[in-house]
Amino acid sequence: MSYSLCKKKQNGKYYLVLAISKGFKKGYGNQIGLGYWEDIKEKYGLSSIEDMKEIAKKVDTSLDKAVAKEEFFKLLKPTSVKTSIQNIGVDLIYKVIKELNLFSALPKSKHKSLEEVLEFFIATRIILPRSYMSQYKNKSDFINDINVKKSSIYNYLDVIFENKNSVLVNLFQKINEFTNRNNKVFHFDNTTVYFESFTREGIRKNGFSKDGKHNEDQVVIAMAVDENGIPIHYKVFPGNTADGKTMLSFVLELQSIYKIKDITIVADRGINNNTNLRFLEQKGIKYIFQKRLDTLSIGMKKFILEDKHYVFRDEMFWKEQIVESIWNKNRFNGKYRKWCVFFSPGKRL
Template sequence: MISWVLSNHWYTCYNIDMYIRTTVRKNKNGTQTCYVQLAHNTWNPETRRSEVQVLYNFGRAENVDRAGLERLARSICRYLGPDELLRFEARRDYGTEFGFESSKPFGGAWVLQGLWKHLGVDRILTQLLKERKFQSPVERTIFALVANRALAPMSKRAVEEWVAQDVYIPDLPEIPLHHLYRALDFLLEAEESLQYQVFCQVSHLFNLEVDLLYFDTTSTYFEIETEDDEGLRRKGHSKDSRPDLPQAVIGLAVTRDGIPVRCWVWPGNTADMSVVQEVKKDLVGWKLGRVITVLDRGMASEENLRYLQRAGGHYIAGERMRAGKNTVEKALSHPGRFKTVRDNLEVKEIVIGDGEARTRYVLVRNPEEAEWDKAKREETLDKLKLELARIGELNGAPHTKAVCSIIAHPTYGRYLKTDKRGQPRIDKDKIKAEERLDGKYLLRTSDDTLAPEDVALGYKQLLQVEDAFRTLKSTLELRPDHPSGGTRHRLEDRIRAHVLLCWLALLLVRIAENQTGQTWRTIRAHLQRMHVGEFQFPTARVHQRTETEPDQHQLFKALKIPQPPKILNITTSDCRIT
């Protein structure tokens, strides 16, 4: 057994055969010197007795670093788990007159609640709830659902058990399942006002630059075979490579700092280009002032671009370089030198046409990507040559299935042509045309005041949306019928409410990442080591958290969230003290 004597108290941590002991020696002058040692007992088979073996001498008792010994004890208990750490700290604080009941993770919920309150989401929901006469704690319930998505995504049914047994959320010891669904219904009713008010709070608190918004869409599929006749679950172009399953389309508008300011949900057969006008209309309604919308190539139709310029709006849009468009060909062949800017980018400004018909382009080149494109093409051509050798010469025979397949191949077909006999050949002119595009992308903008560098870097930040989608799908498990990510939602309202929960969770996660410079996965791992233990005393029940670790202290400091009190609450037979 290992026992520690610190500050005149004995602590038993774990059942192993090491312990701290003290020995006293008498000096010649009659004084005594006390020494502290780490020892354990060994069995001597010859004497058939247990003997003490000293493993380490800490030195004279008055010189021993007691704080260091306590840190060592806490480190051992932390390795053994939060329960042992809580037992150790409770024995240090209270002696031994208590019963340890259980412990729950607490740090993650505490930080999320701190961000939740700092953003004023609790106040916004409370204000929106004033006209409703709910008996259940709707704001606390919505927070629990959002915290679950960020900390341990699971089904709505499982959240009921998670709140009761697997997490400590202040002022929410439990939550019945019907309260969860009632809160989801309210969340959807308050969608428009909630998103707008949260955006206003976030942009004010963090001084966000909202003149440049990035918009993109993704899809999330459902594990069902039959699509809805009407509603969200419809088959369409799948970005998850599951065209066989019904899906919904999710839209996200993100600031240049990666903060999601609004989300949308559309039926799964909705084309990207058809949603731009709705997005523009919704954002203009927020009176954001000068807004430059950044769009990917898939949404840059002429109709959409004209619509974005209404009411003084502007756009930065990617252009398809292989579409054969006349102005694009002129831009790609336009003479002039590239100018090097930051982030390993080179830019060249190009204006095609005159007067109202003029079009402003910015051609961007990334030297590193150019090398990668070249190496990838050479690898593809080597494989293509092998495929052509396998097919062999047709000698005027009809096309085989293999020939049709390789000509129609999305990658190989880019470098092929067929001769008069229908024989597939590598086209050197097509290879040269592809070489011209290595590491380049072409942007089109309606704003003449933006510097070419800002146009290039602005479009590059569209990756923030893609990163947000990755977080939604992996960390927050967006898919509504994911086995651990949500109930198998069938009702359209439930699906929309589920996406709103994911948006709120992503908002908190992104703010935490921006302020700490760490990934949410790392932040969550550090915070979830802080537990709250429940202890039963003869006259009271106490909830006490573990000590703050250095990593946790740094996170609290970076996020400007105060450390939680050591004692969360005390319940006596007469009252409850928090």
């Protein structure tokens, strides 16, 4: 038996409590109030309630409530164990950032410490992902300390946001300079990022969550990566945007910013719809999309199930078929599509 961390709505905010489960669907008992999430998050530099759930389990359930609450916050406090160790590995990441000349595209700014602060947050988040405020409070953990007021951090983030495309283009060109990256194949996908907040503002909206957080507001992030999984470009959409509706504006922005034309888009079945296919064909953009079997025509299903014309190569059976690209009322648009069917005997259940 152990404590669970629970949250409940109180005065329009999340109130956190330690509680012991009474059993499946029987609720919780022996509750210990901890305080409002926003206050705890700010005080201890946290980014998510998930950060505290494992700590809750460590609190001894036999303790008096007041003592148990004190023990919880003692475990939560980052300075509960003092150390003089500093992370020197961050210096290697600094060298990579310098080599990429990451912020050369930024305009001359009145913020004297702009690049220093941005480099610090990028490097330290790679080593230990935490909120910006938590990184700032624990900056002495790293050899590359920064001397800046906490209130200035968000101003610096505004600068990087306003010049996002310039930074991305500069990074794109630098990686091309240092590697033999294939800039003709882009792997496209969407993900979601949720927010623990009662305030619904801007593009933060309720939608289908890929994190399983269906009660939280979120944003949708579309991203293209190269064949090594290195990001090339991203675009943020309102949280209620469906997967199939992110690609058109994303591809137009991609071509406009990076001045590239001859590309192939690789994506999963969530992006495969007639609107997207029609758009890509009109723009002369090649694509490789997965297709859901339950959406196929009777003729295509028959083609897949027939044993004829399969070829075995690289431990896979495969065959292909050229079909006309059609739109409403079976109108042929002058383009052709290639259906490729793959089957791996080794992956059968």
